[in-house]
Amino acid sequence: xxxxxxxxxxxxxFGLLTLLVISIIIFFMVELLPGDIAEAVLGQGATPETVAxxxxxxxxxxxxxxxxFSWLGGAVVGDFGNSIVTGARVTEVIGERFINTLFLxxxxxxxxxxxxxVLGIIVALLRNTLFDRVANVLTLTSISSPEFFLGYIxxxxxxxxxxxxxxxxxxxxDMSFPELLHRTFLPALTLVLVVTAHMMRMTRAAIINLLAxxxxxxxxxxxxPPWRVIVRHALPNAWAPIINVIALNLAYLITxxxxxxxxxxxxxxxxxxxxxxxxxxxxxxxxxxxIFAATFILLNLAADVGAILTNPRLRHPK
Amino acid sequence: MSDKFKNAPVLLKIKDLRIEGYxxxxxxxxxxxxxxxxxxxxxxxxxxxxGAGKSTIGAAAMGFARDGTxxxxxxxxxxxxxLTTASEGEKRALRGARIAYVAQSAAASFNPAxxxxxxxxxxxxxxxxxxxxxxxxxxMELYERLRLPxxxxxxxxxxxxxxxxxxxxxxxxxxxxxxxxxxxxDEPTTALDVTTQIEVLAAIRDIVDQFNTAAIxxxxxxxxxxxxxxxxxVLLKGEEVEQAPxxxxxxxxxxxxxxxxxAVRSFQRPQKARPQGATPLVSVQHVDASYTxxxxxxxxxxxxxxxxxxxxxxxxxxxxxxxxxxxxxGLLPPTQGGVMFKGEALPPSYKDRTKDQxxxxxxxxxxxxxxxxxxxxxxxIIGRPAQFYSGLSGTKLKARVDELLDLIELEPSKYYNRxxxxxxxxxxxxxxxxxxxxxxxxxxxxxxxxSALDQLVAEGILKLLDRxxxxxxxxxxxxxxxxxxxxxxxxxxxxxxxxxxVEAGPKDVMFTPPHHPxxxxxxxxxxxxxxxxxxxLLEERGVDNVGEAAxx
Numbered sequence: 099x100x101x102x103x104x105x106x107x108x109x110x111x112f113g114l115l116t117l118l119v120i121s122i123i124i125f126f127m128v129e130l131l132p133g134d135i136a137e138a139v140l141g142q143g144a145t146p147e148t149v150a151x152x153x154x155x156x157x158x159x160x161x162x163x164x165x166x167f168s169w170l171g172g173a174v175v176g177d178f179g180n181s182i183v184t185g186a187r188v189t190e191v192i193g194e195r196f197i198n199t200l201f202l203x204x205x206x207x208x209x210x211x212x213x214x215x216v217l218g219i220i221v222a223l224l225r226n227t228l229f230d231r232v233a234n235v236l237t238l239t240s241i242s243s244p245e246f247f248l249g250y251i252x253x254x255x256x257x258x259x260x261x262x263x264x265x266x267x268x269x270x271x272d273m274s275f276p277e278l279l280h281r282t283f284l285p286a287l288t289l290v291l292v293v294t295a296h297m298m299r300m301t302r303a304a305i306i307n308l309l310a311x312x313x314x315x316x317x318x319x320x321x322x323p324p325w326r327v328i329v330r331h332a333l334p335n336a337w338a339p340i341i342n343v344i345a346l347n348l349a350y351l352i353t354x355x356x357x358x359x360x361x362x363x364x365x366x367x368x369x370x371x372x373x374x375x376x377x378x379x380x381x382x383x384x385x386x387x388x389i390f391a392a393t394f395i396l397l398n399l400a401a402d403v404g405a406i407l408t409n410p411r412l413r414h415p416k
Numbered sequence: 417m418s419d420k421f422k423n424a425p426v427l428l429k430i431k432d433l434r435i436e437g438y439x440x441x442x443x444x445x446x447x448x449x450x451x452x453x454x455x456x457x458x459x460x461x462x463x464x465x466x467g468a469g470k471s472t473i474g475a476a477a478m479g480f481a482r483d484g485t486x487x488x489x490x491x492x493x494x495x496x497x498x499l500t501t502a503s504e505g506e507k508r509a510l511r512g513a514r515i516a517y518v519a520q521s522a523a524a525s526f527n528p529a530x531x532x533x534x535x536x537x538x539x540x541x542x543x544x545x546x547x548x549x550x551x552x553x554x555x556m557e558l559y560e561r562l563r564l565p566x567x568x569x570x571x572x573x574x575x576x577x578x579x580x581x582x583x584x585x586x587x588x589x590x591x592x593x594x595x596x597x598x599x600x601x602d603e604p605t606t607a608l609d610v611t612t613q614i615e616v617l618a619a620i621r622d623i624v625d626q627f628n629t630a631a632i633x634x635x636x637x638x639x640x641x642x643x644x645x646x647x648x649x650v651l652l653k654g655e656e657v658e659q660a661p662x663x664x665x666x667x668x669x670x671x672x673x674x675x676x677x678x679a680v681r682s683f684q685r686p687q688k689a690r691p692q693g694a695t696p697l698v699s700v701q702h703v704d705a706s707y708t709x710x711x712x713x714x715x716x717x718x719x720x721x722x723x724x725x726x727x728x729x730x731x732x733x734x735x736x737x738x739x740x741x742x743x744x745x746g747l748l749p750p751t752q753g754g755v756m757f758k759g760e761a762l763p764p765s766y767k768d769r770t771k772d773q774x775x776x777x778x779x780x781x782x783x784x785x786x787x788x789x790x791x792x793x794x795x796x797i798i799g800r801p802a803q804f805y806s807g808l809s810g811t812k813l814k815a816r817v818d819e820l821l822d823l824i825e826l827e828p829s830k831y832y833n834r835x836x837x838x839x840x841x842x843x844x845x846x847x848x849x850x851x852x853x854x855x856x857x858x859x860x861x862x863x864x865x866x867s868a869l870d871q872l873v874a875e876g877i878l879k880l881l882d883r884x885x886x887x888x889x890x891x892x893x894x895x896x897x898x899x900x901x902x903x904x905x906x907x908x909x910x911x912x913x914x915x916x917x918v919e920a921g922p923k924d925v926m927f928t929p930p931h932h933p934x935x936x937x938x939x940x941x942x943x944x945x946x947x948x949x950x951x952x953l954l955e956e957r958g959v960d961n962v963g964e965a966a967x968x
Contacts, residue, residue, distance in 0.1 A: 108425075159804075187504055310483070311526040312521060312525040313524065313525050313526060313527040313528070315482070315519070316517065316519055316525040316526070316527075317513070317527070318480070318511070318539075319475075319478060319480060319511050319516075319517040320510035320512035320516075320517075320538060320539045321508045321509065321510070321511035321513060321542065321543070322512070322538065322539075322542065323508065323542075326542075330530075331527050331529075334527075334529035334530070335527070335528060335529050351920060353597070365571070394695060410528050410529050410530075410574050410576070411528065411576050414573075414574050414576075414577065
């Protein structure tokens, strides 16, 4: 097991390094944007004096490198500075919204991951049958349709015509958990439709890829029933690619929800990002980008570790 | 039919079996009407070259057609049940329970994700023959009968934690799990070293005897089948050539094809002696080597190769044969010692060697399939080294490629523009030889060049290499684990074990006793055509001193 701990520690180290590089890119890309932040904040009525005063106040006269390190130092302890627009702390602006986004992602993932993997196993078992083709066509259709389109279709049929679910997923703090699930069902379902196809197809492909292996033939020649050949003999060896695709899709559930949040007016981090970009609220933009990057890196790390843990050669060294 | 089984009930009766394979959008016949009758307790050896359809018939005996093949006509009757018309469910109920299968590569045929014993007990549990604990105890008992070390514990390991020979025995034990009436052995020892092969053969024979199990034993090795089978059936390209009881078949084969198979081992070229006082062409001197950070894989390896001579390097897998080749070619710089070429020290890494030093030593590989780029024309595969080392181009290059194709006995006009996948195994290996020759070397390393080939094809390659040696005065380092090949072509022999040279000398001396104990073990482990060879050997060595067990 010592080897695995070392391996995980190394991957974690690389992850942090990547994050550092990304932080540099995020910070300096914002620097490169045309125009002066102070002027942008003050808008049309800015006089040279007020601009200079604001620059002084915001510390914009310091060299970029100094500002980067003070920003990074703050970010490490969770302090991303203050919003330029409202003056509120960035953590306050996006903190609650990030939790909302995580909730929606978790909601969608809890449905989509088991659904996609089980469906993948079933179509692998029934490969090249009508069921396989229909499942493929349907999931492909859902992945090829834009999310806002899917969202509006769901709203039309499940909300407007049948009133089963609310079209607007606004939240309030005094909602009960079942009510919360009911209120956010449509955005979650939209996300499920978007991510299922990818995971299902990878599960199918990874399993079918293994069916030519000698140990699969051996299992068949031992009289093992087809479903058991797939679930017990192929699936345990197919996890690595499946886990990777799951991780990618989970990351997408967190970082790619902007459209869905807009369609359902859901108070998540995507909405915050859109607002911040349109108002040139750079501290918020930087914080969002850094959180997204960290999410991607963490999930990929988890996928790597998962792939390692499902490999018996690594789990049980000689 | 062997008299011994005349009165035993018939277990398997195959009549006019025809099987087709799907290839290039049409169904082509693979098995063209084969009959087979197997009695209870009888062991039938199926032999033939690759493409003879041995494995296909073996699978068909279980009512199983591999993906891309179909049983097109004929009948397969197992103990009164017709398998060609049986439903999938009915056939599945036979597999594992009444007919079991032992595959060629146990390492690939055990599922890497599960413990050995869990795979063993899968069938008995599925058929509800035994409860888990009873099935596990039975497995341990079978492991003990098959003389696996630590029979109580070994099953709880994963396949990759167990050696190849042990895995092959564990697979035989697994086939026995439900005490089937029939076991199909599909080349069960082909992937093993000779010393390991013996214990697997002995184990298989014992267990088949003990339970009076009938078996179909598929192999291309005549000497092996002579030990195992009561009856031998010879196949060629999906058709039966002849069938007879083992002793009769060995003493008195009827058909020309069978005779040619028997005669394969006769090729022998005269042994050459070292030239007196000459500087060796290649001299490996006190070489130690290891792969990054690992243990020593070579330990003080020294031997010489003289101009125009063939030195065979023999040993089991893991003995350091191929690593030595990597050191000589500069792919793996040694940690100690070095390689001399015509008395001059070669730089340890190929990167520091001159073009002329590089051209002198070429390699031919075991798997011509993977050693040739399938997307590149033959003319380019051979032409590139000629271009690189000799700077030829245009018509001169074409002339040189034609000349090389002539040398390897492939008609230039026919093969010049073809791609490797269009060629047979033997032809591909010839292209590999031509590629090595294109550099105009004085020394070629042949790494198991014949082990992936059928005997007749291998014979052709050996003859070709011999002719080229005489015409071009080449020196060969011949890496092999096949002692029959050594006998036929070597001048000198180097025996390696655990990264050390155990013994070295001229071939006639090496094949005459007294030997080093390890050389003796290797030599005596090579199966011979005598059907009593295994029995005699086991008596001599004692049951517990076989193969791997003898090492420990």
